[in-house]
Amino acid sequence: MSELVIEGLRAAVEGQEILTGVDLVVRSGEVHAVMGPNGSGKSTLSHVLAGRPGYEVLGGSVRLDGLELLTLPAWQRAEAGLFLAMQYPTEVPGVALRDLLRASVRASDEADEIESRMRIEAGRIGFDERFLERPLNVDLSGGEKKRNETLQMGVLRPKFAILDELDSGLDVDALRMVSRRVEEATVEDDLGVLAITHYSQLFEQLRPDVVHVFAAGRIQESGGAELATELESTGYERWVESATPAAATRPDDPFADPLA
Amino acid sequence: MTDFSPDAARALPGPSWLVDRRVAAATAWAATPIPDAAAEEWRYSPIGELDLDRYAPPTGLGDAPMPRLDIEPAAMVRTVNGRLVAVDVDDELIAAGVHVGRLVDHPDGADLFGAVASEAGDYFTALSDGFAPDPILVSVPRGVEVDRPIVVTHHAAGDGAAAFPRLVVRVEENAGVEVLDHHTSDEDAEILVCPVVELELAPAGRLGYLNVQELGDQTWQIGSQLARVGRDATLTAATAAFGGSYARTRADTRLVGQGAHGDLLALYFGDRRQNLDFRTYQDHVAPDTTSNLLYKGVVSGHSRSIYTGLIRVRPGARGTNAFQTNRNLKLGDAAWAESVPNLEIENNDVRCSHASTVGPVDEDQRFYLESRGVPSADAERLIVAGFLAEVIESMPVAAAGHKIRSAIATKLARQAVAV
Numbered sequence: 001m002s003e004l005v006i007e008g009l010r011a012a013v014e015g016q017e018i019l020t021g022v023d024l025v026v027r028s029g030e031v032h033a034v035m036g037p038n039g040s041g042k043s044t045l046s047h048v049l050a051g052r053p054g055y056e057v058l059g060g061s062v063r064l065d066g067l068e069l070l071t072l073p074a075w076q077r078a079e080a081g082l083f084l085a086m087q088y089p090t091e092v093p094g095v096a097l098r099d100l101l102r103a104s105v106r107a108s109d110e111a112d113e114i115e116s117r118m119r120i121e122a123g124r125i126g127f128d129e130r131f132l133e134r135p136l137n138v139d140l141s142g143g144e145k146k147r148n149e150t151l152q153m154g155v156l157r158p159k160f161a162i163l164d165e166l167d168s169g170l171d172v173d174a175l176r177m178v179s180r181r182v183e184e185a186t187v188e189d190d191l192g193v194l195a196i197t198h199y200s201q202l203f204e205q206l207r208p209d210v211v212h213v214f215a216a217g218r219i220q221e222s223g224g225a226e227l228a229t230e231l232e233s234t235g236y237e238r239w240v241e242s243a244t245p246a247a248a249t250r251p252d253d254p255f256a257d258p259l260a
Numbered sequence: 261m262t263d264f265s266p267d268a269a270r271a272l273p274g275p276s277w278l279v280d281r282r283v284a285a286a287t288a289w290a291a292t293p294i295p296d297a298a299a300e301e302w303r304y305s306p307i308g309e310l311d312l313d314r315y316a317p318p319t320g321l322g323d324a325p326m327p328r329l330d331i332e333p334a335a336m337v338r339t340v341n342g343r344l345v346a347v348d349v350d351d352e353l354i355a356a357g358v359h360v361g362r363l364v365d366h367p368d369g370a371d372l373f374g375a376v377a378s379e380a381g382d383y384f385t386a387l388s389d390g391f392a393p394d395p396i397l398v399s400v401p402r403g404v405e406v407d408r409p410i411v412v413t414h415h416a417a418g419d420g421a422a423a424f425p426r427l428v429v430r431v432e433e434n435a436g437v438e439v440l441d442h443h444t445s446d447e448d449a450e451i452l453v454c455p456v457v458e459l460e461l462a463p464a465g466r467l468g469y470l471n472v473q474e475l476g477d478q479t480w481q482i483g484s485q486l487a488r489v490g491r492d493a494t495l496t497a498a499t500a501a502f503g504g505s506y507a508r509t510r511a512d513t514r515l516v517g518q519g520a521h522g523d524l525l526a527l528y529f530g531d532r533r534q535n536l537d538f539r540t541y542q543d544h545v546a547p548d549t550t551s552n553l554l555y556k557g558v559v560s561g562h563s564r565s566i567y568t569g570l571i572r573v574r575p576g577a578r579g580t581n582a583f584q585t586n587r588n589l590k591l592g593d594a595a596w597a598e599s600v601p602n603l604e605i606e607n608n609d610v611r612c613s614h615a616s617t618v619g620p621v622d623e624d625q626r627f628y629l630e631s632r633g634v635p636s637a638d639a640e641r642l643i644v645a646g647f648l649a650e651v652i653e654s655m656p657v658a659a660a661g662h663k664i665r666s667a668i669a670t671k672l673a674r675q676a677v678a679v
Contacts, residue, residue, distance in 0.1 A: 050631050053623060056574040078633030090628035093647025103642055135646065138627070152632060 002028045002065050002081065002159045004192060008120040009060035011048045017045045017058065020217035026160060028190040031183075033146065033228055035197060036214030037236040042196045043087060045214070046164040049194075051077050064160065078104070081159030085149035085166050092136040101134060101155055114155065121154035122171055124184075125177045128183040142169025148179045154185065160192040161185070167202040179205035198226040263316035263422075266290065269390045272317075277370045278395075283608040286390030295383055304566040304598060305537055308504055310480065315422035317391050321345060322417025327444055329473070333658045334408040335360040335398075340415045342424045343394045356404045358437075358590040363397035363428055372397060375385070376458035376488045380512045380541075384482045390457040392426035395503050398439055400463075406437040409657045414455065416479065422452045429458070431465035431493070438468035440657045445503075447476040455483040462492035462519055468496045468656025474667060475503035476657040484510045491517030491546070498525040498655040500664045501536055502671065508537035515542075515549035515577075527651040527664070529671045530563030531541035532596070540569040542575040543585065544610075553584045556651050558644055560591035560675050568600040571614065573607045584614040589621060589647055591640070591675065641672045 009022040018041045026032050036042050048055050049062060051074035062069045069077045092100075101114045122129050127147040137145050146169055151159050163182065167175055174235075183206045185191040195202060203225065211227040212219045213236070220239045221227075269286035270279060277557055295301070314486065321340040335349040337360055363369040373395055377385050379679045416423035429439055432567035461467050467611045475481055479556045481504045489495045499509055513522045530536045536559075544550040547605065557565045567586045588597035599616035622642050646670055652661050 074630040090624045094649035
């Protein structure tokens with residue numbers, strides 16, 4: 001049993017505070033949905049957790065089984081068991097998926113397994129094997145990129161996966177396969193999931209244990225799976241207004257992440 | 261300067277036509293002032309530091325181990341200090357009339373020598389005209405397709421040596437061949453190498469030419485690759501440059517026949533205090549000619565690279581398509597790269613573009629790899645190798661790809677130690 005504990009996490013971009021105090025505990029096998037409007041800081045949360053450069057942590061802690069992640073470089077957080085499925089996966093010309101995964105696992109006994117694991121994972125999510133030869137994300141459609149992210153998660157078997165809008169860019173069939181794969185990982189590998197999204201469609205296959213409403217840089221309310229459905233029909237207006245009374249009068253979205 | 265005197269040129273071996281031309285070249289050269297960095301074409305170069313008195317054409321051949329290339333060539337030639345020391349040609353090639361060996365042994369030798377270079381002569385090609393001791397010729401007769409690469413290896417040896425390797429590749433009508441031209445020199449010896457390569461493509465000829473430069477770290481190279489491409493002929497000319505203290509390559513491609521095409525590629529990787537200098541010239545003379553240039557380089561440590569390219573479209577070259585791209589990765593603040601693209605267009609019915617970039621490793625790419633658990637240094641190595649991979653994949657003599665990748669890996673490993 002592993003535990004990802006986020007306490008009082010505050011972070012800024014270019015001097016502007018985006019995360020205003022995030023508290024969240026995710027345990028192995030659990031699925032936590034983080035739902036919120038555009039510009040609420042959801043993507044910032046995923047980037048700060050993964051250690052993307054350009055963010056200033058103002059306070060709080062993020063511990064994975066007691067290990068403080070905030071002081072570690074991104075690759076050591078990944079090594080500790082954290083995985084980020086990006087909203088906009090970066091194109092890396094000339095670097096094949098295979099090379100990335102080999103460099104990632106490093107331990108030689110695992111490197112030998114990479115090839116077969118890649119093919120198994122590709123089959124499970126309907127990822128065309130010819131894409132395995134391509135440079136990372138280069139000339140992949142939005143949906144193929146998301147399958148690629150899911151495939152990497154399957155091969156690397158992290159303890160916790162942060163899914164940053166994994167559903168965006170996926171058609172219905174792809175969404176079903178990808179979200180089912182993540183659900184299966186929560187059972188097979190005891191994966192803990194933090195799934196960031198606008199929409200509840202992701203949760204038809206991937207069943208959330210807890211749904212959090214995220215607005216104005218922190219969690220405003222938490223509830224069961226039924227909250228996701230409710231949010232789908234009612235929207236986020238209530239939390240946006242209550243959290244930031246000034247927001248409606250400001251022309252610019254104060255919580256927009258300039259790095260997103 | 262007596263080492264480069266007309267008398268010294270006269271003393272070199274060869275038939276009388278060659279000796280006469282050497283003496284004439286050496287005489288003309290002696291009256292030419294050495295270029296200095298004030299001239300536009302030597303801008304950013306350390307040409308002012310060149311002291312020719314430190315070098316002399318060597319008399320000996322030195323000890324020169326063959327590089328391991330792991331290629332099964334159809335023919336190979338080896339020169340040391342510009343002199344042929346070994347040649348091996350498959351019987352089928354000889355039967356097909358393919359010539360691989362001394363230029364002077366071919367009946368067209370006197371016509372071929374300097375035929376392309378004379379249109380693009382400069383101080384250093386003139387020096388080569390005077391002192392190249394043993395020009396090599398690869399000639400493929402009309403309609404013959406050579407299905408395995410021809411490998412030419414040059415080595416320069418001995419402290420103070422001035423070496424003048426000289427290669428002419430002539431592809432006759434509708435013939436095809438790939439040539440690997442590999443250059444090495446002694447480590448820890450001050451050497452000057454002035455290679456001159458002439459590539460001549462008759463109508464519908466196909467030539468893939470790959471130059472791999474792995475010179476010693478105290479060698480100066482001032483080289484010229486000069487090509488003339490005939491009607492509907494296709495040239496792919498590529499360079500992979502790794503060695504040398506100051507290594508300059510001038511690559512001129514003249515598209516002189518209608519429908520001629522040139523793919524011009526280079527990758528280079530400078531480290532420590534290396535200085536790599538490339539000048540390219542895409543000269544569109546005939547209508548409907550196309551050229552596509554992609555040069556990608558990496559500089560690390562205190563190394564420098566300079567790329568200067570000119571696309572010229574002559575008044576008669578309507579329907580020209582010409583592209584020029586130079587991209588540079590700068591690893592660290594002490595490295596320096598400059599990119600200077602130029603267009604000179606004298607016809608309206610053309611499509612031309614150029615693009616150049618100089619910058620560090622992309623932060624987002626690095627983060628993407630690191631977020632998968634790849635340590636920072638490994639991530640950088642993967643990104644740099646990937647950046648150059650695009651060029652390798654387009655290069656001719658595919659069998660040399662692993663040699664080039666391993667040269668890149670060696671550079672990257674040295675990079676890690678230096679950090």
